[in-house]
Amino acid sequence: MSRPILDIQNIVKTYEKHVAVNDVSFEVPAGSIFGLLGPNGAGKTSLIRIITTITRADEGVVYLDGEKLNSRHPEEIGYMPEERGLYRKMKVGEHLTYLARLKGLSAKDAKTKISAWMEKFGIEDWWDKKVEELSKGMQQKIQFIATVVHEPKLLILDEPFSGLDPVNTNLIKDEIHSLRGKGMSIIFSTHRMEQVEEICEHIVLINKGENVLEGKVSAVKDRFKQNLFELEYEGELPEGLLERAKVIDQQPGRLTVQVAETAESNTLLRAMLDRGVFVKGFQEILPTLNEIFIRQVN
Ligand SMILES: Nc1ncnc2c1ncn2[C@@H]1O[C@H](COP(=O)(O)OP(=O)(O)OP(=O)(O)O)[C@@H](O)[C@H]1O
Numbered sequence: 001m002s003r004p005i006l007d008i009q010n011i012v013k014t015y016e017k018h019v020a021v022n023d024v025s026f027e028v029p030a031g032s033i034f035g036l037l038g039p040n041g042a043g044k045t046s047l048i049r050i051i052t053t054i055t056r057a058d059e060g061v062v063y064l065d066g067e068k069l070n071s072r073h074p075e076e077i078g079y080m081p082e083e084r085g086l087y088r089k090m091k092v093g094e095h096l097t098y099l100a101r102l103k104g105l106s107a108k109d110a111k112t113k114i115s116a117w118m119e120k121f122g123i124e125d126w127w128d129k130k131v132e133e134l135s136k137g138m139q140q141k142i143q144f145i146a147t148v149v150h151e152p153k154l155l156i157l158d159e160p161f162s163g164l165d166p167v168n169t170n171l172i173k174d175e176i177h178s179l180r181g182k183g184m185s186i187i188f189s190t191h192r193m194e195q196v197e198e199i200c201e202h203i204v205l206i207n208k209g210e211n212v213l214e215g216k217v218s219a220v221k222d223r224f225k226q227n228l229f230e231l232e233y234e235g236e237l238p239e240g241l242l243e244r245a246k247v248i249d250q251q252p253g254r255l256t257v258q259v260a261e262t263a264e265s266n267t268l269l270r271a272m273l274d275r276g277v278f279v280k281g282f283q284e285i286l287p288t289l290n291e292i293f294i295r296q297v298n
Contacts (some may be wrong), residue, residue, distance in 0.1 A: 005030040005154055006051065011060035013046050019234035020046040021057070022209035028154075028187060029203070030065070033180055035100045035196040035217075036189040037207035039297050044189050045082075047206070048156055050189075052079045065153060075104045078152035082159045082189075084143050086131045093118075093127035096146055103150035110149070121171065132226040136163045144172055148179060155179065156187045161195065173199065174177050193290035203289070221286045224295070229265045231255045232281035233272065241271055256285065 002010045006028035010088035013021040028034045038044050049055045051062060053074055057139040064076065086095060093114065121141055131139060139164055148155060154297040157176070176199065180186055188200055196203060196217070203220060205213040214221060215258045232254050243259040245268055259265050265284070272279055287295075 002030055004028055004063075005064040005065055006187075007066075008047070008051070009048060009061050009063075011047065011062070013043070013050060013055070013057055019208075020209055021050075022210050023060070024206065024209070025060075026204045026214050027212055028185060029187050031180065031183055032201050033176065033186045033188055033199055035200035035203035036187050036206070037191075037196065037203055037293065039191075042297075043209040044206055045158070047088040048079065048081075048158065048189065050186075052077055052156065075150065076153045077156065078103075078147040078150065078154070079156045080143055080147040080158060080160055082162070084139060084159075086143060086146075088132040090131055090224075091127070091141055092129050092131060092134070095131060096142065096149065099146045100149045103152075105150055113149050116147065117149060121145070137165060137168055140164055141168065141172075144175070147239070148175075152184070154187065154191070156183050158189045159191075160188070161190075161192075178230055193288065193293055197289050201211040205293065205296055212296050213292070217289070220292065221289070224287045224292050225284070226287070227259050227261075227262055227265070229257055229259065229268070230281070230283055231257070231269075231272070231279065232287055234278040234280060235276075237272075237273045237277060238275045241268075241275065241277075244268070253280075 004027035008027070009025050011021050011024045012019070024043070024047065034206050036044050036047070046055075050057045053069060053071070064073050090098070096114045097107065097110045100114060101107065105113065115124065118126065123141065126134070131142070134142065144160065147157070160172055164172065176186060188196070201219055202216055203214065204211055228248065234253060242257065244264065247255065249255055249256040257268070259268065269279065269282055284291060
């Protein structure tokens with residue numbers, strides 16, 4: 001396996017007496033979109049602030065691309081916090097240039113790259129607009145540009161779609177996929193599990209400061225599956241066909257069953273076909289990440 005972009009080992013963070021992060025370890029595979037999940041107060045922001053060197057861990061160590069976290073690393077990370085922080089009185093172009101310069105870009109490079117992003121988003125005429133003249137969603141696009149303009153190795157996005165309409169959500173989503181396609185690694189933190197299902201390949205679930213679940217989304221779902229299958233058919237089901245399966249739900253032409261083990265679903269399907277049932281659909285029902293999240297944090 002290639003080296004992870006981020007290797008988090010035994011991180012502990014305590015605020016006065018409250019342990020916000022309690023011995024958390026996980027790896028973020030390079031070039032992946034990784035979901036950092038957990039309920040309110042789980043410790044996600046505390047972890048992100050350690051990764052971005054805003055605060056220090058009390059214990060543990062973080063490696064970015066194989067190197068122990070150090071003062072050069074902020075230039076290699078792009079962080080879009082949930083609390084957006086743009087200076088309202090500054091003009092958009094000037095503001096983006098200022099932020100890009102902080103991340104190490106030359107004035108010339110900053111201008112070229114910012115202009116390219118503004119053009120890509122169709123907002124090139126916003127250069128001289130003041131931040132306060134922009135709507136919340138418009139400011140969010142600016143914040144996204146500020147986060148990615150220096151082409152960081154690691155992008156950390158906290159609720160990047162909050163406040164965006166569906167068109168702009170898709171625009172940012174497409175950009176996230178395109179950046180990932182160019183090799184960027186992306187940590188995505190959100191409470192919207194359907195977005196995680198859609199976007200992330202790996203996840204870690206933090207609860208009460210601890211890592212309670214991690215892995216590939218497909219493997220996590222597999223681990224929590226309950227051998228449920230949905231069948232769509234035409235006609236009547238012959239007597240005795242469902243003897244070995246537990247019927248969870250039965251509607252005309254549609255059946256949800258639970259079998260003792262996955263292989264039994266094949267036996268059931270074969271029995272249906274052998275007995276002349278016209279099967280229109282047959283599929284396994286895997287738990288949603290939302291269901292898994294709720295089960296794990298309760
Ligand atoms: N500066 C601080 N001082 C004291 N306690 C803090 C501080 N920052 C966070 N905490 C506490 O640490 C715990 C973890 O907070 P954190 O912000 O990391 O959670 P989170 O997972 O990001 O939550 P959310 O999803 O609500 O943003 C919470 O109990 C919070 O009250």
